[in-house]
Amino acid sequence: MKCYFTNNAAEKLGDINLKLSSSSLDINIRFRALRPRGLLVWTGRARDYLALGIEHSVLVFRYNLGSGEVVIVANHTKVDDGLWHRARATRNRQAGVLEVDGLGSVGNISPGKLRQLNTDNGLYIGGLPSIEQNTMGKYKTGLVGCVSQISLSGDFDIPLSLSKLPHTITNNVGRCTP
Numbered sequence: 821m822k823c824y825f826t827n828n829a830a831e832k833l834g835d836i837n838l839k840l841s842s843s844s845l846d847i848n849i850r851f852r853a854l855r856p857r858g859l860l861v862w863t864g865r866a867r868d869y870l871a872l873g874i875e876h877s878v879l880v881f882r883y884n885l886g887s888g889e890v891v892i893v894a895n896h897t898k899v900d901d902g903l904w905h906r907a908r909a910t911r912n913r914q915a916g917v918l919e920v921d922g923l924g925s926v927g928n929i930s931p932g933k934l935r936q937l938n939t940d941n942g943l944y945i946g947g948l949p950s951i952e953q954n955t956m957g958k959y960k961t962g963l964v965g966c967v968s969q970i971s972l973s974g975d976f977d978i979p980l981s982l983s984k985l986p987h988t989i990t991n992n993v994g995r996c997t998p
């Protein structure tokens with residue numbers, strides 16, 4: 821079966837900016853991917869952003885709190901094999917940790933002194949409009965594949981198949997069957 825997040829797909833949840841901006845953030849996502857590149861999760865703008873994406877077949881967690889970018893690469897697992905994978909990306913102030921399929925975690929600390937993620941544009945899942953421009957060239961395409969589940973800090977499950985929440989914009993998002 822074909823998959824559902826096309827290059828232009830974007831799901832925006834604008835009412836979770838406070839959660840995204842808090843001092844700690846815990847993203848859990850279940851996904852599958854068919855291409856070695858693609859953006860899974862994005863929030864923020866040029867100087868303050870947080871991204872989870874696939875680059876060279878592996879998962880990459882990037883963020884910039886305003887004083888420089890940190891890039892955390894889970895290079896132990898290729899995720900573009902079409903199979904389901906689980907990832908957990910956590911940020912606690914400047915410290916980030918990325919784990920894929922429970923196979924060990926990698927971490928790093930963002931540079932500079934700034935500690936807060938200042939974002940006001942919600943959470944994009946599976947893509948972003950004008951992706952190349954809005955990610956400063958870091959990503960050129962959204963996820964080609966599926967996202968079946970995503971939660972933020974444990975208690976905010978985003979019902980992807982029921983995405984008619986207030987402030988939600990859905991483009992090219994369809995059902996994803998196993």
Ligand SMILES: [Ca+2]
Pocket residue numbers: 868884885886934935936937938
């Ligand atoms: Ca900041």
